[in-house]
Amino acid sequence: MTNQDYFAEHAFLPQGWAKNVRIEVRDGLIQRLKTDDSGEGAQRLSGPTLPTLANLHSHAFQRAMAGMAEVSLNPNDSFWSWRDLMYKMVHKLSPDDVRIIATQLYIDMLKAGYTQVAEFNYLHHDPKGQAYNQLNEMGLQLTQAANQAGLGLTLLPVLYSHSGFGGQLPNEGQARFINTSDQYLALHQASQKALAGHELHKMGVCFHSLRAVTKSQIQHVMTELGQSIPIHIHIAEQQKEVQDCVAWSGQRPVQWLANEIGLDENWCLVHATHLDQAEVSAITSSSAVAGLCPTTEANLGDGIFPGVEFMQQGGRWGIGSDSHVSLSIVEELRTLEYSQRLRDRQRNRLYSEQSHHVGDFLFEQARLGGNQASQVSFGLAPGHRADFMVLDHTHPFMAASKSEDILNRWLFACNENLVRHVYVAGKPVISDFNHAAQEQSNKEFTALLRRLF
Numbered sequence: 001m002t003n004q005d006y007f008a009e010h011a012f013l014p015q016g017w018a019k020n021v022r023i024e025v026r027d028g029l030i031q032r033l034k035t036d037d038s039g040e041g042a043q044r045l046s047g048p049t050l051p052t053l054a055n056l057h058s059h060a061f062q063r064a065m066a067g068m069a070e071v072s073l074n075p076n077d078s079f080w081s082w083r084d085l086m087y088k089m090v091h092k093l094s095p096d097d098v099r100i101i102a103t104q105l106y107i108d109m110l111k112a113g114y115t116q117v118a119e120f121n122y123l124h125h126d127p128k129g130q131a132y133n134q135l136n137e138m139g140l141q142l143t144q145a146a147n148q149a150g151l152g153l154t155l156l157p158v159l160y161s162h163s164g165f166g167g168q169l170p171n172e173g174q175a176r177f178i179n180t181s182d183q184y185l186a187l188h189q190a191s192q193k194a195l196a197g198h199e200l201h202k203m204g205v206c207f208h209s210l211r212a213v214t215k216s217q218i219q220h221v222m223t224e225l226g227q228s229i230p231i232h233i234h235i236a237e238q239q240k241e242v243q244d245c246v247a248w249s250g251q252r253p254v255q256w257l258a259n260e261i262g263l264d265e266n267w268c269l270v271h272a273t274h275l276d277q278a279e280v281s282a283i284t285s286s287s288a289v290a291g292l293c294p295t296t297e298a299n300l301g302d303g304i305f306p307g308v309e310f311m312q313q314g315g316r317w318g319i320g321s322d323s324h325v326s327l328s329i330v331e332e333l334r335t336l337e338y339s340q341r342l343r344d345r346q347r348n349r350l351y352s353e354q355s356h357h358v359g360d361f362l363f364e365q366a367r368l369g370g371n372q373a374s375q376v377s378f379g380l381a382p383g384h385r386a387d388f389m390v391l392d393h394t395h396p397f398m399a400a401s402k403s404e405d406i407l408n409r410w411l412f413a414c415n416e417n418l419v420r421h422v423y424v425a426g427k428p429v430i431s432d433f434n435h436a437a438q439e440q441s442n443k444e445f446t447a448l449l450r451r452l453f
Contacts, residue, residue, distance in 0.1 A: 007042050010021070014381055017404060023380065029383060030386050032381065047401070048398060051388055052116075053114055054114065056289070056370050058117045060119060063104070063324040064093075081236075103437070108327045111422070112327045112329055119155055139155055139187075146200075152202070153200070154230065156204045159206065161181070161214070165210060188205070195224075204231065205221060205229060207221075212242070216349055236253045236254060236272055239275055254269065254283060262284055266289045270289070273297060289316045293321065294335035295326040298339070299323065308350065311350055317369045318365075329366075331415065333365075336362065363407050389423070390420055390422075394425075398418065419433075
């Protein structure tokens with residue numbers, strides 16, 4: 001592991017910006033931070049230095065179809081018609097294809113400043129729905145991709161059994177996703193064994209949605225696997241999903257989950273978009289994380305998350321790139337803030353009494369929520385994993401800004417990628433915007449796209 005001292009003239013610490021910061025890294029962790037240091041003997045970081053973020057929601061294989069669904073073939077085009085297109089593509093993918101897509105994706109995530117990804121993986125079987133010889137074949141391919149790219153993986157094998165509320169039979173397009181509860185537990189056990197010894201990788205529990213599992217399945221899996229690891233679920237992405245849940249149970253999705261199962265800090269509720277006030281309070285009081293994917297939610301026409309109300313109650317949230325129409329932290333956070341402005345027809349909606357700079361507030365909340373949902377500790381503080389990024393100091397907005405303005409400038413004024421260097425566990429993985437494996441990965445990914453489309 002890396003033992004190295006780094007020196008940053010400007011570093012974003014949990015308490016805010018600090019100057020002339022020595023970061024002492026031992027065995028991949030930050031051992032000590034010292035402000036107002038001389039920097040003597042340390043490796044100098046050539047720009048504003050920030051912690052990286054965890055990307056709390058990813059379907060890696062969907063990156064291959066990004067931009068391919070922007071053709072209007074239906075005047076009532078929606079999430080559900082997009083899903084039909086996704087099902088058609090997914091039947092073409094081999095395990096090796098998934099590795100190629102994920103490797104390219106994870107390299108691009110690193111370039112954006114993400115160094116951990118919560119991979120919500122429901123692609124388990126062959127195109128006929130038969131299990132591979134190795135139950136966790138797809139998980140192994142994703143792990144190999146993460147290892148090649150050099151980022152951490154929070155692997156979330158998904159339990160997916162039904163096509164609709166109340167245990168409806170799955171449809172043909174879902175054949176590659178389907179497991180019983182016992183099959184899922186075997187898959188989870190195999191995945192845990194495969195990740196053993198990988199210091200950057202974590203395991204979680206995952207239910208696709210309330211449409212796809214039953215109450216007894218959730219209870220059985222949670223009893224067997226315990227509640228000390230992250231638990232992720234799609235929850236209220238579409239109004240139709242909410243309406244169908246009410247028709248089935250008499251309760252809205254978050255209401256049902258809170259009342260029938262119970263929420264706590266282990267839960268990550270992905271796409272908690274359509275909430276009433278009682279559901280907002282249920283999430284915030286439980287300390288569960290709302291998993292927000294603003295660019296995907298905008299791309300699919302999902303709706304607007306009640307961010308102002310949620311954050312006024314101290315709600316916890318993080319960001320994910322989901323279908324990967326964008327891999328930009330800037331675009332995710334900017335879209336989240338701008339959605340609130342468009343809804344309320346006001347400016348500067350997401351901030352706190354402690355942090356009036358919108359950019360600082362957004363970035364810090366995304367860090368904390370991503371940490372919780374992915375079971376990692378990112379942040380420039382002792383004991384945390386030494387993951388950090390360095391922004392391009394040659395950009396005029398970076399070169400001329402006071403430290404307190406850096407995040408606002410980056411998140412609201414810049415469209416080009418400013419993430420120049422990225423470190424994982426103290427080791428450089430992105431240097432001058434480049435990754436050591438990018439050339440080979442680009443070739444393989446290009447050939448794959450030509451074959452698929």
